[in-house]
Amino acid sequence: MSWIREGELTIIERFCANIIKAGPMPKHVAFIMDGNRRYAQKCHVERQQGHSQGFDKLAQTLRWCLNLGIQEVTVYAFSIENFKRSKEEVDGLMELARQKFSRLLEEQENLKKHGVCIRVLGDLPLLPLDIQELIAQAVLATRNYNKCFLNVCFAYTSRHEISNAVREMAWGVEQGLLEPSDVSESLLEKCLYTNNSPDPDLLIRTSGEVRLSDFLLWQTSHSCLVFQSVLWPEYSFWNLCEAILRFQMNYSALQKARNSYLEERRRQEMEKDQAYVTKKLQQEGFASHGDSRRRQTLLQKCTAMKEERIQGFLQALEHKRADFFERLCTVSA
């Protein structure tokens, strides 16, 4: 399968894998696959070659992840900022995408066999229409597979993703599906492109750069960040193991930090709900500290109504997104 290299680990690799797997393992790893062009320069080949090798390395890395039991991988394939590159390079990358997504569609049997769910995350309308159509086909064909998940960020930046999520909530308010007071961190998360994935446990960036470059800024707030100097096309199984070891060393500190953050968030959202109820009681002319049973009943009622609104909104959003892909598929049919 072109997107996931066939093959098992060597004996030494398997030995190492077994040692690492004795400790906590990341369930979701994100990669910023940086260094294709520097690699091309180093090897005196064309940039396009560098990108092509980069794709081969992606296929190999996905195989390693599967062998290690890492079920979900997210990769930064193309940033909205990358449109600023020369027309030649952008066209080359689009052509690479065209080839690879077409190939993916030819290998549907294999995808089914391995249960690979492909998702493409980004501002897809920015892409050439034919690529959007290929993407739509790949996403729809694999949407019910659930053995492993590959999320490809294409025409993506985190700020666009977050803005889009806020825009969707505003759309929800406009449609009468949501109240402004329903807006919360947890609701915003459900509106991100990554709403069907848990946050990455581990983010790896290659080529030595130590920045996030507008990738998954929201989702990686409590992830283990590993910056490695190796250029992406030269990434090895040992580099991956090294990153996982760093994850293991950070595991308990990050678990603790993440749990305490979520606890605090839950507490604040509950406080917000209580304040909402207090206001409602005052509006209806009842003393805010009065009958605690009335308060409880009202709180339960408001919470239930909010839940219902949110479910209705999320369903409408899901529908809108599925619709977008389905319409693209009927265009090409």
Added chain:
Amino acid sequence: GIFKRNNSRLMDEILKQQQELLGLDCSKYTVEFSNQDKADQVLNCQSTLKVLSPEDGKADIVKAAQNFCQLVAQQQRTHTDLDVNVLDNLLSSTNGFPDPDLVLKFGPVDSTLGFLPWHIRLTEIVSLPSHLNISYEDFFSALHHYAACEQRWGK
């Protein structure tokens, strides 16, 4: 948190250390606290100190989102009005401040732990083992590391 509640104590400590480290030069480097209500103060002074806490991260983005949705509910805005720039301007925790160019991260944890997720999209993240008894050499070498970084901004 603790830092935010003890602004004056922090300022006293900064002034004291400034005198110790810089001697006669210290009057050249004025430090002021940045206060949400007085954004223009930032322009008049050499160094501005802003103390942030987790509520300035995701929670601030949510607050901006809620405010925008309120405007939509009142039909003063439509959802299509919201883009990256509009959202950026609605964030209040860093009003008037540019995005950080450099984050100095102290401690053994390899994570940003929720620090200003929106603002650090292009920020260089340099790690140092500890802020306790940090030497000037270590600090300077972190700045040096930053100076050597090559930003391509996607190009």
